[in-house]
Amino acid sequence: MAPALLQAVEKSKPGLQQVGSVALVGAGPGARDLITLRGVQRLQESDVIFYDRLVDPEILDLARPSAERIYVGKAPGSHHWPQKKTSQALVSFAARGKRVVRLKCGDPGVFARGAEEINALDAAGIPYEIVPGVTAASAASAALDGFLTERGTCDTLVLATGQTAKEEGNTGWIAQLQPGTRIAIYMGVGAAENIANELIDAGLDTQVSIDIVSRAQQSDQVTAKCRASTMLDTIETYRISNPAIMFLTWPKSKTPEKSQSTVKEFR
């Protein structure tokens, strides 16, 4: 096993991380083995790693023991680094010739709020690279033994956030929920009441099925299936919390199913 893996990582493209640069690396959805080979390679090259709350601490074991590990996590309601401080620290370490990894859970492109960091790096002339990762919706869908899109039934996938769903007057997501569409709402549990009400008000309680996957691919994963009318009860009864993906599925030309709830705790 060793030679193939080592060869794979050593032949990692494009090139090795430069001295004095930043790699924004997707750590994947949490499970330590859902990071990419390129992500591992960057961890092993890095001098300093900035990481978030949702990154599996075991992923940090993949870095060189000598790499400095700096927690910049943002637990809701508790002390954390302001975004500006994180951005400045990335610039400052890279400007001193360090190979910096900014480890973000999931894919750095999806709801990871890297714009301010990139802008700071650009302004300071620091080279950077984005290493894509497995986004939480992919992991959650796989955990349900299913697919995000299904040809002819659900050809379009929308990714949105609980924040979007909560904003007053923001009805974007409900307008985008058409027959043949699945919406994956990231961090949707906090917006559950709003989401349920919007669905019910739109008359979609029977057409739209709901799957919630909390902590996908982790040892305390929980999955639940419900309808808008049973969603709040389901969340309360099974104490489902964020981080979670809430899938709203409106299949094309399908007879509405009977309302039902099922919950499965992990494995």
Added chain:
Amino acid sequence: MAPALLQAVEKSKPGLQQVGSVALVGAGPGARDLITLRGVQRLQESDVIFYDRLVDPEILDLARPSAERIYVGKAPGSHHWPQKKTSQALVSFAARGKRVVRLKCGDPGVFARGAEEINALDAAGIPYEIVPGVTAASAASAALDGFLTERGTCDTLVLATGQTAKEEGNTGWIAQLQPGTRIAIYMGVGAAENIANELIDAGLDTQVSIDIVSRAQQSDQVTAKCRASTMLDTIETYRISNPAIMFLTWPKSKTPEKSQSTVKEFR
């Protein structure tokens, strides 16, 4: 480097692949180092691997040398395995006690058409597992040094296909293109004329910026930036072809930019 990597793969969760089962593994968007550690582990456990046209052949080097490799690719217009034959082969090998990997490019959940395979496995009582991967849109966005979502500017991401965009009377994607939305159209180049016309007819030529990334993260990657009115010329001039991701971006409350085209060939 070796011990951490080996330990990472050996501790791969959940468990090792069972004898007589199928793992649908996301190979990532093409570059060999964008597969996950769990994907590598499944390749190294497998007795037989079924793979597609878009999978980087170098990824197969990560499997055990003794694993049987079976090409079931579907080059447009040429001879290929019918879907039914592939599904039956998965069942047949697993039923004979083999550990089977069905390697799919990107994430098996996104436009990978695995439903028929899963249905066949379910019908035959063969256990299966889906190993998520990095989807092409994430890789393409990273190749542009950008993000798929941008807080406050582009909070919603829609994934659609060229097939959806081509279907007569299917105006789903254009209705979903609202301010604050980015649409990633997979295999969009074949539907370019239709897409350009829909955008122009909707009066969106200046509001919606277009980025096309062909063969993201591969050595022959091409990226292009254009508008609906210049898209067909851009595609023809630079001979951009599928596999490609076409991003249509309609930012929130932003002054329309001047129409302009730029093209960058890889690195």
